Amino acid sequence: MSTYTQNNSNSLRSILPPHILKAIALKSQDVTQRNRAIHTLSLDHTHRSSRLIRSQHRLHLPHEQTLVTSSTQVHRTIYDAHGTMDLPGSIVRTEGSNPVGDPVVNEAYDGLGWTHALYLEIYRRNSIDNEGLPLLATVHYGTDYDNAFWDGTRMIFGDGDNDLFNRFTTAIDIIGHELTHGVTEYEANLLYSGQSGALNESISDVFGSIIKQYALKQRVDQADWLIGAGLFTAKVHGRALRDMANPGQAYDDPLLGKDPQPDHMNHYDHTLEDNGGVHINSGIPNRAFYLTATALGGYSWERAGYIWYETLCDPRLRPTAQFSDFAKLTLENAEKLYRYGSPEWTAVREAWDRVGVPIPVPAMGGR
Amino acid sequence: MQVQTEGGFAAIPGLSKTIGLDSDTLPPQEAEEMRQLVTAARFFELPAQQPLPQHGADYRRYTITIDDADRHHSIQFTEPVTDPHLRDLLAFALRHRSSS
Numbered sequence: 001m002s003t004y005t006q007n008n009s010n011s012l013r014s015i016l017p018p019h020i021l022k023a024i025a026l027k028s029q030d031v032t033q034r035n036r037a038i039h040t041l042s043l044d045h046t047h048r049s050s051r052l053i054r055s056q057h058r059l060h061l062p063h064e065q066t067l068v069t070s071s072t073q074v075h076r077t078i079y080d081a082h083g084t085m086d087l088p089g090s091i092v093r094t095e096g097s098n099p100v101g102d103p104v105v106n107e108a109y110d111g112l113g114w115t116h117a118l119y120l121e122i123y124r125r126n127s128i129d130n131e132g133l134p135l136l137a138t139v140h141y142g143t144d145y146d147n148a149f150w151d152g153t154r155m156i157f158g159d160g161d162n163d164l165f166n167r168f169t170t171a172i173d174i175i176g177h178e179l180t181h182g183v184t185e186y187e188a189n190l191l192y193s194g195q196s197g198a199l200n201e202s203i204s205d206v207f208g209s210i211i212k213q214y215a216l217k218q219r220v221d222q223a224d225w226l227i228g229a230g231l232f233t234a235k236v237h238g239r240a241l242r243d244m245a246n247p248g249q250a251y252d253d254p255l256l257g258k259d260p261q262p263d264h265m266n267h268y269d270h271t272l273e274d275n276g277g278v279h280i281n282s283g284i285p286n287r288a289f290y291l292t293a294t295a296l297g298g299y300s301w302e303r304a305g306y307i308w309y310e311t312l313c314d315p316r317l318r319p320t321a322q323f324s325d326f327a328k329l330t331l332e333n334a335e336k337l338y339r340y341g342s343p344e345w346t347a348v349r350e351a352w353d354r355v356g357v358p359i360p361v362p363a364m365g366g367r
Numbered sequence: 368m369q370v371q372t373e374g375g376f377a378a379i380p381g382l383s384k385t386i387g388l389d390s391d392t393l394p395p396q397e398a399e400e401m402r403q404l405v406t407a408a409r410f411f412e413l414p415a416q417q418p419l420p421q422h423g424a425d426y427r428r429y430t431i432t433i434d435d436a437d438r439h440h441s442i443q444f445t446e447p448v449t450d451p452h453l454r455d456l457l458a459f460a461l462r463h464r465s466s467s
Contacts, residue, residue, distance in 0.1 A: 085454045087447055143462060146382075147375040151447050152422020165377065174376065181424040192424055200424060228377070241377055257381030279378040 072126045074116040075134040078105050079154075081141045088154060089138045104169050108137045108157060111175030114215045118176070118207075119183070122214070122301050123309050128182035135179065139169060148174055150181035163233065164255070170230045171240075176211030177204040177227065188317040195322045197278035202285035206308055209244060210301045220293045220300050226250065244290045247283025263287050265323070265356030284355050285323060291351035292330075296344060303344050307334045324359070327352040331359050368401065369432045370460040374445075376425040386464050397463070404459050405433060408452040410440060417444035429457060 074095065080102075081089035092105050099106045112135045119125040127133045136154035145158025148168040155178040157168040168174055181204050184190055190200040205227050213223045227250075228241035238251025238259070247261035261283030262268055268284065271277040293304035310333040311317060317329055331348050338344040352359055370386040390398040410433055420426060429448075432441040448454040 085448060085458060086451075143458065144464070145461075146377055147425070147427055147446075149376060149425035149427070149446060150423050151426065152420070156447070164382075168376070177376070178425065185422060185424075204424070231377070241379075253381075255381060256379050260380055273380065273383070274374045274378045279374070279376075280380075 071132060072120055073132075074113060074120075074127070075132070076109055076112045076116075077134060077136050078108050079136070079138040080105065081138050081156075083140055083143050083159075085142050087138055087141075087151075087156070088136065089140075092139075102139075104139045104157070104159070104167055107167075107169035107172075108139050108155075108175065111169065111172045112137060112155075112179065114172060115176045115179045115211050118211050118214045118301065122305065125183070125309075128179065129186045133182075137175075148178055150178045150185075152182075152185065155179060155182075160231070160233075164236055166231055166233055168231065171212070171228050172215055173205075173208035173212040173227055173229075174231070175208075177208035180204040180207040183207070184312065187313050188321065189319045190317075190321060191319045192275055192278060194276040194278075195281065196320050197275050198281040199285055199321060199323065199326050201278045201282035202289070203308070203312055205242060205244060205282060205286050206289045207305075210305050213299070214301050219298060221297070223300065225290055242279075242283065242286065244283075244286040245294075247287050261286075263355065284357070285326065288327070288330075288351045288355045288357065291354055292347045295347035295351065303338075304347075306337055307344065307348060310337060323357050327357045327359050331361070368405070368460065369430075370457070371430040371432075373428050374425075375427040386460050388460060388463055393463075401459060404452070404456040405435070408450070408456045410442070410453075410456070411435075411438055413440075413442050413453070415440075415442055417442065420445050431456070431460070 076093075076095050077091060078093040079087075079089035080092045081087065092102070093100055093109050099109075116127060116135060119127070127135065138154055138156045139159075141156045141158050144161035144163075146161055146165045146168075148155065148157045150156075155175065157174075157178075159167045181200070184200055184203050188200075190196045190203075192200055208227060209223065209225060212218075213220075216222075224240075225245040226240035226243055229239060231241060232238050232251070236251065236256060237253040238256065240250050242261060243250040243259070247263040248259050248267075250259040250261070252258045260269060260280050262281060263283055264287075265284060269277045269280045271280065274280065289304060289308060292307070293300040296303045299305075307330055311326065311329045314329050314333060317326065321329075330352070331345065334342070334345040334348045349359055349361065368388045370388075371383065372386075373383050388401060390401055393401065410431075426446040428443065428445045430441060430443045433439070444453070448457060
């Protein structure tokens with residue numbers, strides 16, 4: 001058996017930096033210019049070629065076991081912004097050091113540990129970049145700050161306002177969600193807008209929930225499938241920010257309003273806010289994963305998780321992927337990992353069908 | 368000054384209400400602080416659109432609009448905010464969210 005390694009060549013991209021292409025794709029009033037930018041983004045051959053090479057090293061039979069070396073050791077550093085927006089803040093806990101008196105610091109440290117463990121132990125992925133990238137997090141960011149985000153280098157967590165929101169390290173799935181944005185950036189680099197942005201968000205919710213279930217050793221029928229459970233204060237009428245099993249039913253509050261997530265393409269929200277509703281329309285692919293995982297039973301990180309992870313790393317998954325593109329690739333990866341017509345393949349196909357993203361399936365041998 | 372927030376991990380449309388701060392109604396000391404922060408940030412010289420982030424997700428997008436006598440200017444930017452003066456102005460507005 002050999003150690004699984006990958007060679008990330010993310011620095012080799014098209015001539016125009018992706019952010020400029022993205023800006024043109026998002027902002028340009030010139031339709032031709034926008035289409036060219038989208039086309040260039042979708043034909044980022046260098047990046048996709050490197051992913052193709054890496055994918056050939058990746059797992060094809062998920063049940064095989066492979067040894068990992070000590071180079072896969074997690075390297076966590078937690079910083080404290082002390083209520084300011086100055087990054088990175090001061091170092092308050094490093095890898096291997098004992099817990100400190102501040103529970104927020106320890107929650108971030110432990111959450112990163114669980115996330116790293118899931119990716120390594122289940123998917124044989126060595127950190128965000130699969131090359132052992134150190135994991136950096138800043139806590140106590142801002143004052144009454146109701147957010148957590150990934151800035152491309154680190155995860156940043158606010159303490160919440162303690163009126164509507166508790167601290168953002170309170171839920172392990174939030175930590176897993178943010179770290180998974182890093183994984184997505186190194187793999188598919190899904191454009192953070194519209195359907196590709198909603199896929200980006202959904203992938204983070206999917207693996208965020210998986211990480212929680214993995215930490216708690218829960219089967220799919222034991223999991224709550226909530227994102228951000230415990231984040232709301234008692235004042236809010238809601239269970240969590242998002243509900244993967246029942247998108248649109250996570251909260252219904254006089255101040256916050258009703259959870260706007262759709263559970264079917266018939267209710268897709270064409271809003272312009274939030275980069276085209278990336279945190280709203282993610283409900284559709286979220287439910288597709290939930291339906292797949294619960295149809296298969298057992299642990300979500302296994303069969304359903306393998307299929308979603310393989311799809312995330314599939315070099316054919318382009319930055320501008322739409323729901324139908326992603327759905328089609330999940331079915332193809334279900335076939336690659338299992339077989340055409342297998343329970344896994346059938347579960348994937350039926351799940352997407354139920355959320356209004358039917359996948360045209362040619363007869364076997366016609367593909 | 369008006370500040371509008373959208374996006375973020377906890378993006379909830381019901382929470383994206385605009386923060387409005389008026390120097391005529393703020394306590395004099397805070398109104399003066401706001402004026403100093405606007406001046407320090409050279410707000411009226413900032414580009415209307417800051418570059419989109421090259422990386423990242425779940426960042427918030429802010430729109431700050433200021434009307435000052437005959438001047439009107441609006442800027443849009445995302446987190447993390449690297450300009451320390453703009454960061455101070457934003458932090459001031461967010462601190463006064465409840466009183467707006």
